[in-house]
Amino acid sequence: MAYKLTYFDLAARGEPARLIFAAANVKFVDNRIKMPDWPALKPTLEWGQVPILQFGDKTLTQSKAIYRYLARKFKLSGTDEWESSQCDELVDATSDLVDEFVKFVFKEPDPVKQAEGKKNFITTTLPTFLGRINKRQMDNDGPWLVGKSMTWADIVVAEMLRQMSAATDPTALNGYPHVRKMIDAVFAHPNIKQYVDASRPS
Amino acid sequence: MSDLKLFNLLATESFVYVCTSQLSSRNYKLTYFNVKAVAEPIRFIFAYAGVEYEDNRVEHAQWPEIKGTTPWGQLPLLQVGDKTLAQSNAICRYLGKKFNLDGANEWENAKIDEFVDALADFRTAWTRTFREKDETRKSEMMKDVLETVVPQIFGTLDATIAGNNGSPYLVGKKITWIDLQTAHYLDMFENLNPGVLIKYPNLKKLRNTVYETDQIKAWCQRRPATNM
Numbered sequence: 001m002a003y004k005l006t007y008f009d010l011a012a013r014g015e016p017a018r019l020i021f022a023a024a025n026v027k028f029v030d031n032r033i034k035m036p037d038w039p040a041l042k043p044t045l046e047w048g049q050v051p052i053l054q055f056g057d058k059t060l061t062q063s064k065a066i067y068r069y070l071a072r073k074f075k076l077s078g079t080d081e082w083e084s085s086q087c088d089e090l091v092d093a094t095s096d097l098v099d100e101f102v103k104f105v106f107k108e109p110d111p112v113k114q115a116e117g118k119k120n121f122i123t124t125t126l127p128t129f130l131g132r133i134n135k136r137q138m139d140n141d142g143p144w145l146v147g148k149s150m151t152w153a154d155i156v157v158a159e160m161l162r163q164m165s166a167a168t169d170p171t172a173l174n175g176y177p178h179v180r181k182m183i184d185a186v187f188a189h190p191n192i193k194q195y196v197d198a199s200r201p202s
Numbered sequence: 203m204s205d206l207k208l209f210n211l212l213a214t215e216s217f218v219y220v221c222t223s224q225l226s227s228r229n230y231k232l233t234y235f236n237v238k239a240v241a242e243p244i245r246f247i248f249a250y251a252g253v254e255y256e257d258n259r260v261e262h263a264q265w266p267e268i269k270g271t272t273p274w275g276q277l278p279l280l281q282v283g284d285k286t287l288a289q290s291n292a293i294c295r296y297l298g299k300k301f302n303l304d305g306a307n308e309w310e311n312a313k314i315d316e317f318v319d320a321l322a323d324f325r326t327a328w329t330r331t332f333r334e335k336d337e338t339r340k341s342e343m344m345k346d347v348l349e350t351v352v353p354q355i356f357g358t359l360d361a362t363i364a365g366n367n368g369s370p371y372l373v374g375k376k377i378t379w380i381d382l383q384t385a386h387y388l389d390m391f392e393n394l395n396p397g398v399l400i401k402y403p404n405l406k407k408l409r410n411t412v413y414e415t416d417q418i419k420a421w422c423q424r425r426p427a428t429n430m
Contacts, residue, residue: 046358047320047354047355047358048354058309060312060313060316061316061320062315062316062319062320063319064315064319065312065313065315065316065318065319066312068312068315069308069309069311069312069315072308073308081296081299081300082285082296084296085287085292085293085295085296086287088289088291088292088295088296089273089287089288089289089292092289092291092292093273093274093288093289096274099326128275132273132274136273
């Protein structure tokens with residue numbers, strides 16, 4: 001019985017789940033919603049939100065809950081409970097950053113406040129975060145953020161940084177060589193590369 | 203001292219040292235401000251599980267010098283021996299598992315994660331109103347919380363308990379860390395919005411169930427009294 005992931009035909013909060021499936025080489029139904037179909041679908045959803053993950057008669061909502069469930073199932077969440085908790089910590093910290101980003105890039109109605117918010121994100125919030133991720137990777141052996149092999153924390157952090165820097169400041173990652181090293185290692189993973197080349201949403 | 207006595211003494215001291223260092227590697231220290239807020243769900247876990255920990259509360263005046271030493275410039279922080287864990291829900295999940303306050307299987311744990319994230323969406327919408335300085339905008343935001351966010355999120359959580367085969371808990375048959383956390387935030391929200399739980403009887407019952415346990419009752423009696 002295959003997993004079915006339902007999300008818009010966008011990267012955003014659906015892409016890390018797709019990348020986790022790809023990394024684990026697990027087939028799934030990649031159900032990408034077209035925008036005109038969204039208004040009819042939304043009220044049928046328990047939380048009125050996507051992504052959702054369906055498996056048999058079960059449904060799981062909330063992006064991080066989905067990523068974590070899949071990562072545990074596919075052994076991409078570290079080798080023990082402490083490493084798992086480190087993955088949680090990194091993803092929660094990234095999630096805070098994404099919320100900041102979404103607030104100013106998408107949700108702020110006032111154009112002056114939006115420009116201010118974007119500037120503050122680029123000059124302060126994002127570099128501060130990058131400095132911390134840089135240090136975390138540097139303190140860990142190898143290219144990954146946690147332990148000796150790739151985890152969902154690497155995948156989520158790499159993908160969200162890719163999205164956020166593309167949308168705000170493509171040069172943001174310069175000056176953080178350890179972050180760059182981790183992101184490159186994620187996207188060079190053969191299964192991930194194959195998925196991205198074939199199916200990354202535009 | 204004879205060689206044998208000396209050997210016994212050294213062996214005993216080493217044994218004691220090993221025991222102590224093993225104990226201290228399990229020593230827990232929670233650092234947060236002197237408020238309930240996002241650390242209280244963690245304190246509830248320790249209280250419910252009956253596990254000792256150092257409840258380290260920092261004054262705001264001390265914060266600037268501590269901030270730079272934290273992984274993300276934030277609190278709470280959990281120290282376990284020489285290791286540090288940040289992010290309140292990562293801490294809850296780690297301790298929840300350690301103290302058998304997690305789900306019975308992977309799927310139950312996934313649902314716990316789903317609910318904690320939905321609760322976080324509610325908290326974000328709610329706490330954003332505290333920071334809004336413009337009074338008109340603030341009332342608008344609070345109205346949106348009460349008329350849109352609460353019905354969606356509390357409604358779904360209430361229905362979740364109703365659909366949980368007679369269990370009063372959010373997931374499975376026994377209390378888990380999501381029940382402790384939810385009860386705390388429901389209680390805080392209801393204190394500021396009396397009567398808000400009337401429409402959500404299962405959530406109200408969950409809050410009461412948690413607060414009436416011996417452990418949480420005892421904790422609430424001995425914890426420092428703070429507004430938030």
